[in-house]
Amino acid sequence: MTGVAEISSSGPRPLPGTGRTAVVTGASSGIGAATAARLAAEGFDVVVGARRLDRLTALAERIGARALPLDLTDPASVEAFAAALDRVDVLVNNAGGAFDAAPVAEADLDSWARTYEVNVLGTVRLTKALLPKLVASGAGDLLFMGSTAGLVSYEGGASYTAAKHAVHTLAETLRLELYDQPVRVVEIAPGMVKTEEFTLNRVGDRERAESVYRGVRRPLVAEDVADCVAWALTRPHHVNVDLLVVRPRAQAAQHKVHRESD
Structure with missing residues (x-):
């Protein structure tokens, strides 16, 4: 039939994530919240974890997810979080x-x-706790939110770049260690992303935080990164997106950003 969409007699196709449980950490704001919302829209059964349970619960109610308290720096919190999950895909x-x-x-x-x-x-603590469930799923996905800071160093960023370089190495190592297991290992490495809290938490001053993005016509936003996450997770399971680097068009490299004059 030319020009007419073919509709299956069995009804509409299920959403890509239907029947799969997705855990998203740091989901109380920013990229985590956007990712949780996008995966819920894709049909995943989403479980969100973070320390700020009030914000987490509000998000979960809005998108139809399950909220559980999670403090990754507390081994007991991670253990309780993992124990509350029957299944993790x-x-x-x-x-x-x-x-x-x-x-x-x-x-x-x-x-x-x-x-x-x-x-x-x-990140290691929770990955270790949930890895047996990912393997048991038969088609698990282990995704790390990295950063271009994990690939390129810059002045004034050593504490963060050192940590994100470690995350990058962690993803690479697990990709090697799990090559014979039914688990994909994916790293998304965003460049400049404008969210409500990341830069503010870093510099502690709203004016300084805003200056980072000043003149940049369209920095990435959380939903752009969530779109990349959803795309990687909804590929056929034999397709492993090892590393996806995503920057705004205005940012050609860490230090090369086009800024328009006021």
Whole structure:
């Protein structure tokens, strides 16, 4: 039939994620919240985890997900979170953050420790706890939210770039270690993404945070990254997207950003 969409006699096709349980960490805001919403729209049974349970619960009610408290820096919290899940097909390791912009000569080691604990050790902690369930699913997906900071270093970013380089290496290592298991390992590495909290948490001042994006016509937003996550997770399961780097068109590289004059 030319020009007419063919409709199956069995009815509309199910959404790509139907019947699959997806866990999204750091889902109380930003990329995590956008990813949870997108995966719910794709038909996944979404479980969201974060420390701020009030925001998490509001999101879960809005998108039809299940909210569970999760503090990746607390082994007992991770253990309780994992025990509450009967099935896990997808783990989106999104929780993380940057907490300073100081040069190495002025490094605050407490900030370094916090950055590493959240981005790296917490990610390893939850991955280790849920990996048996991902393998048992028979078609698991283990996705890491990396960053171009995990591929390229820059001044004033050492605590964060060091942590995200570790996340990048973690994804690469698991890709090798799980090559004979029914689990895909995917890394999404965004460049400049404008969200409500990331840069503000890093610099501690709203004016400084806004200046990062000033003149950039269209930085990425959380939904752009969520779109990449959904695309990678809904490919046929023999297709493994090892690494997907995504930047706004205005950002050709870490230090090369087109800014329009006011």
